[in-house]
Amino acid sequence: MTLLEMNHIKKQFDGVGVLEDISLSVNEGEVLSIIGPSGSGKSTLLRCATMLEQIDGGDISYLGHKAAWTENGKAVYPKKKEMKEIQSYFGLVFQNFNLFPHYSVMKNITDAPIHVQKRKRAEVYEEARKLLAKMGLSDKEDAYPFQLSGGQSQRVAIARALALNPKILFFDEPTSALDPELTGEVLKVIRSLADLDITMVIVTHEMEFARSISDRVIFMDKGVIALEGTPDYVFSAEHTRMREFLGKFHQN
Amino acid sequence: MKAQGAMALGEIFQQLLPGMGRSVSIFLCTLVLSMPLGLVIAFGRMSKCKPVNWIFKGYISIMRGTPLMLQLMVVYFGPFFIFGIKITDSYRLYAVLIAFALNYAAYFAEIYRGGIESMAHGQYEAARLLGYNRAQTFVKIILPQVIKRILPSVTNEVITLVKDTSLSFAIAYLEMFTMAKALAASQRSVLPFIAAAIFYYVFNLLVAVVMEGVEKKLSYYR
Numbered sequence: 001m002t003l004l005e006m007n008h009i010k011k012q013f014d015g016v017g018v019l020e021d022i023s024l025s026v027n028e029g030e031v032l033s034i035i036g037p038s039g040s041g042k043s044t045l046l047r048c049a050t051m052l053e054q055i056d057g058g059d060i061s062y063l064g065h066k067a068a069w070t071e072n073g074k075a076v077y078p079k080k081k082e083m084k085e086i087q088s089y090f091g092l093v094f095q096n097f098n099l100f101p102h103y104s105v106m107k108n109i110t111d112a113p114i115h116v117q118k119r120k121r122a123e124v125y126e127e128a129r130k131l132l133a134k135m136g137l138s139d140k141e142d143a144y145p146f147q148l149s150g151g152q153s154q155r156v157a158i159a160r161a162l163a164l165n166p167k168i169l170f171f172d173e174p175t176s177a178l179d180p181e182l183t184g185e186v187l188k189v190i191r192s193l194a195d196l197d198i199t200m201v202i203v204t205h206e207m208e209f210a211r212s213i214s215d216r217v218i219f220m221d222k223g224v225i226a227l228e229g230t231p232d233y234v235f236s237a238e239h240t241r242m243r244e245f246l247g248k249f250h251q252n
Numbered sequence: 253m254k255a256q257g258a259m260a261l262g263e264i265f266q267q268l269l270p271g272m273g274r275s276v277s278i279f280l281c282t283l284v285l286s287m288p289l290g291l292v293i294a295f296g297r298m299s300k301c302k303p304v305n306w307i308f309k310g311y312i313s314i315m316r317g318t319p320l321m322l323q324l325m326v327v328y329f330g331p332f333f334i335f336g337i338k339i340t341d342s343y344r345l346y347a348v349l350i351a352f353a354l355n356y357a358a359y360f361a362e363i364y365r366g367g368i369e370s371m372a373h374g375q376y377e378a379a380r381l382l383g384y385n386r387a388q389t390f391v392k393i394i395l396p397q398v399i400k401r402i403l404p405s406v407t408n409e410v411i412t413l414v415k416d417t418s419l420s421f422a423i424a425y426l427e428m429f430t431m432a433k434a435l436a437a438s439q440r441s442v443l444p445f446i447a448a449a450i451f452y453y454v455f456n457l458l459v460a461v462v463m464e465g466v467e468k469k470l471s472y473y474r
Contacts, residue, residue, distance in 0.1 A: 088383060
C-alpha cells in the first residue's frame with residue numbers, strides 16, 4: 001500500500017527553485033534514504049512532506065488522503081480536522097533534536113500522547129517505558145535534556161516521535177549534529193526500527209548506513225531526483241554527479 | 253539624644269504605616285493588572301496585521317517616551333479637563349492604578365516580546381509535529397521557557413515599580429512617600445525621609461529575595 005505520495009512538488013525560496021518537479025512515493029514498511037550534496041533540497045523535501053514548508057506546486061497525499069495541493073500556484077491544505085488526522089500519520093526526527101528543555105525525558109515522550117491524542121496516562125507511560133528500554137535509556141526517565149549527550153537526546157527524540165504511533169517516520173539528518181561515536185548509537189537504534197518494519201524516510205550523509213539499511217535510495221542533486229533505485233544500483237551506477245559525490249566522501 | 257532619635261524614628265514608622273499599606277497595594281495591584289495586559293500588548297505588537305502592529309507600536313512608544321508622572325496627571329485630571337467630569341476623591345487611587353498599569357504593561361510587553369522572539373524556531377516546529385495546537389504550544393511549550401528567560405529583566409522592572417509608587421505624590425494620593433513628605437515638612441525633620449528610604453530598601457530586598465527564589469525554582473533545567 002502506498003503510504004506517501006508526492007507529485008510534481010515545486011518549492012522556491014525568494015524566487016530560487018529548491019525543488020523542481022519532484023515526485024516520489026513510499027510504500028508501507030519501506031525504508032527510503034535520500035542522499036545528495038548540501039543544498040540539493042533533501043531537507044526541504046522532508047519539510048514539505050511534513051507541512052513545515054508550504055509547497056509552490058504539486059500535491060501530497062498520505063494513504064490516499066490529500067494533504068496538500070496547489071491552486072494557481074498557491075498551496076491549499078485540507079480543513080483543520082482532516083489536517084489533524086493526516087498529521088497523526090507522520091512523525092519527524094530533527095537534526096538538532098528539538099526536545100523540550102523544561103520537560104523531563106518521560107514528559108517529553110508522554111505529553112503529546114496524553115494531551116494531544118487523549119490517551120490514558122497509565123497506558124502511555126507503560127508504552128513510553130518500553131520505548132525507552134528499546135532505546136537503551138531506561139535509567140534516564142527523570143533526566144532533563146541538558147543532562148543528556150547528543151546521542152541520548154536524539155534517541156529520546158526518536159522515542160518521542162514513536163510514542164504517537166505514526167505510520168511513517170521522517171529523519172532529517174539525524175546524526176549530523178553528533179560526533180562519530182554518538183552517530184553509531186543512533187544509527188543502531190534506527191536500524192532496529194527498520195527490523196520492525198516501520199516505514200521510514202531518512203535524509204542522511206551516512207553513506208554506508210544508507211546503503212545497508214535502505215530498500216530504496218534517492219540521490220538528489222540541484223532540486224531534482226538524479227538517481228533512484230535499490231542501494232546496489234544507486235551506489236554502483238555510472239552516474240557522473242553520483243560518482244563525484246561519492247568520490248568526495250571517500251576522500252574524507 | 254541618640255535614644256530619642258531612635259524612638260522618633262519608630263514613631264514615624266508607626267505614623268507612616270497606613271501609607272506603607274497603600275504603597276504595597278499600589279505595587280501588588282499594578283503587577284496583577286500590568287503583567288497580563290503586557291502579554292496582550294506583546295501579541296498586538298507582534299501581530300502580522302499591519303494596522304494592529306502600528307497601534308501597539310505607537311502605544312508602547314508613547315508610554316515609554318513620556319514621563320510616568322505626566323501620564324499620572326493626564327489620567328487624573330484628564331476626565332475633568334477634557335469631559336468636564338467632576339473628579340471624586342476615590343478616583344485618586346483609580347487614577348494611580350490605571351496610569352501605573354498602562355505604563356508598566358508597555359514595558360512588560362517589550363520584555364515578553366524579547367523573550368518570545370528569542371525562542372528557537374525548532375521548538376514551535378517540534379510542537380507542531382507532535383500535534384499540539386497553537387494555544388497548547390504557547391502555554392505548554394513556549395511560555396514556561398520564556399518566563400525563565402525573562403526573569404532577570406522582570407525583576408528589574410518590579411524593583412523599579414517599588415520605587416515608582418512614590419510618584420503618586422504628584423496627584424496627592426496618600427501612599428507612604430506622600431505622607432513622609434508631609435511629615436518631614438510639619439516636623440522639620442529629615443527622619444521621615446530616612447524612614448521612607450528604609451522602607452523602600454527593605455521592600456526591594458524582599459522583592460529580590462522572592463525573585464531569586466523563583467529563579468532558583470526554575471533552574472532545574474537549562
